[in-house]
Amino acid sequence: MMGSFSVKPVKVGICGLGTVGGGTFNVLKRNAEEIARRAGRGIEVAQIAARRPNPKCETGSTPITADIFDVANNPEIDVVIELIGGYTLAHELVLKAIENGKHVVTANKALIAVHGNEIFAKAREKGVIVAFEAAVAGGIPVIKAIREGLAANRINWLAGIINGTGNFILTEMREKGRAFADVLKEAQALGYAEADPTFDVEGIDAAHKLTILASIAFGIPLQFDKAYTEGITQLTTADVNYAEALGYRIKHLGVARRTDKGIELRVHPTLIPADRLIANVNGVMNAVMVNGDAAGSTLFYGAGAGMEPTASSVVADLVDVVRAMTADPENRVPHLAFQPDSLSDHPILPIEACESAYYLRIQAKDHPGVLAQVATILSERGINIESIMQMEVEEHDGLVPMILVTHRVLESRIIEAITAMEALDDVVGNVVRIRVEQLN
């Protein structure tokens, strides 16, 4: 068989010619020679399914259909590239492509996080590959890094800034002292945030990506429904500034950690020591830290979204598929990094059973003894205090903000403590609680 492929190009069909689809078409066209020099075989876009043309793409004589299923059913096509997004139609399309014996490349995190187990099982049955590097962190090849590059490791934890919109908002809040709602409006105007920003700012998009990362890191099935998700909509510039004064930055992190009892899978605002590399990832950029027992901590940084960064990962997947499509299916990199029959049933922990350190902001009346009461509540529950910062009385309300950072403690324990604090006569309103991770 040696060299027999160098003649005939692989034929791919692009479904969806929006931002990522357009980028993929353009990269395949512009870098055709460079890519073929690597892959040892040309990659030809044989069909595009799109409801409307993309003004940024000169598709020339490439056949275009309005029906994505034309591509999935096209007997000439070897690989279907699903870039339409969403759960429903994309799900049908991918299953149809697999049923027709075609390999699939997708950038669809929601689809993989929610329907991945079913999709990979079908793909295995049919002996085809479903590649999804572009589904997490855009142009950063982090799926490959974890699934292959760190294959020697027992992975302990990973933590990622995996939503560019959220990171842009937090960066602006810190650097310019702007309020959340104000920055969100700008992000929408710049096209970084959707008209309905829920997926981004409530952490749902990050939870999709985290679900995928955790599966390939720990060898567990995809379990998006068990991910804990907390957004950044409640964050105030006051907390951003207090965190800064304590030597921390606030980032919206996806965290997955392996413990003896189970796996933590959680997305939430997080204080990180300001001197950590990941604390200095700003604007729309993404980064994922991975801690393995052999490699220690590694970090992978780059553009998390955008036309060509995401296309970079789609096309890298294509090159992988071109190489692996002729290999024994049992000898390919498994979809979820571990052989499908050796996935682990280590449970995902409910958030109450997760552990982290906490930043607490308490608004207290300017009476003596509040600190003592708060300290007693914590010590009675075995919660150690790492640092305390008591501020001056605030003029507008006469209240004293008290900032505490605790040692690591069970979530259920801190919730008890907060409930007790909020019941104190001298504590006003809710206690603000933000998790703290050292990431070293």
Added chain:
Amino acid sequence: MMGSFSVKPVKVGICGLGTVGGGTFNVLKRNAEEIARRAGRGIEVAQIAARRPNPKCETGSTPITADIFDVANNPEIDVVIELIGGYTLAHELVLKAIENGKHVVTANKALIAVHGNEIFAKAREKGVIVAFEAAVAGGIPVIKAIREGLAANRINWLAGIINGTGNFILTEMREKGRAFADVLKEAQALGYAEADPTFDVEGIDAAHKLTILASIAFGIPLQFDKAYTEGITQLTTADVNYAEALGYRIKHLGVARRTDKGIELRVHPTLIPADRLIANVNGVMNAVMVNGDAAGSTLFYGAGAGMEPTASSVVADLVDVVRAMTADPENRVPHLAFQPDSLSDHPILPIEACESAYYLRIQAKDHPGVLAQVATILSERGINIESIMQMEVEEHDGLVPMILVTHRVLESRIIEAITAMEALDDVVGNVVRIRVEQLN
């Protein structure tokens, strides 16, 4: 063939049981189950070649020989892991293993940078794989990232902190104001630097790694002899501090850049804007930035050396070899990322033809008009000034340090300018010259 490999483990032989060899043995043993769950096949250390035991390894009943060629000639062994280091014996060992039809995994950057073209040609002849992820940046899977993860890109440039010893020294100089020689002595005591530190501090080790990175990034043969190398031994704390005042950090970088005229391949101290992520990579840690036309700038960070980080990459390579050994050799990832018959002959540029911005420190007598003379020298050669910092007269010598940062200019042009400056009556001693890169 489906599933037929799950029964029989792959047999590997470890040559060299020092730091990396010991780490590799231990990782393979400790994570045997995790690794087999990924690879779909066990990996068994069938033989070790070592002149003495490693107190950190419990080798138990694993057969040990003193002769590395016993491993290369052992008919039971599928993969030879070369971890003895050096150019001579390692070269013979790898060629013998290839001749015997065995796959090879190595952590030996010097061997690959100097003899890689020959080794890969032999490997191709014999249809075997030579894997070398561990040769660059220890536990960071950066070879895989560039060779596969960024396969869609035309790579524009890369820049790396790829020598931990040098970075440790520069970090200490900046953070603690210590002198080079002083920190070097400590690094030697800590075991970060060799008794003869030439390879590390003169940039030879970094040039080996850069040579490898440039080949896989640009698809050119390995050309270590054409790499430009400048060490950090001449760096003073004065320059570290002036750089800081200008908003820069000094790092010992390996830089490879594609230009129309050829490829720049250079290792030297470099000023980087302090807010770049790579400027904040401290201590013995490594990081490589890669800029591709589609992905934009990405960064890969982690431990660049050490027992288990390096072993992490050796074992990841093993898992790759286990998967690819049964594949059509023509369909594997090419050794140098590009198909061997489509490597480019784009030349490596001599340093005089390379371009960068420059930091210049001029010691001048406290006379009026020196700045005007210096500015004239630059402007006559079309060199624009980005910023100037003129310091107070120094008490101990009555001289005035003048710091300039230029725009980008040809190396040959700046050398002319420096020669002219040094000829001025009011300029004392040599002009200090350090390159500046923006890396954005």
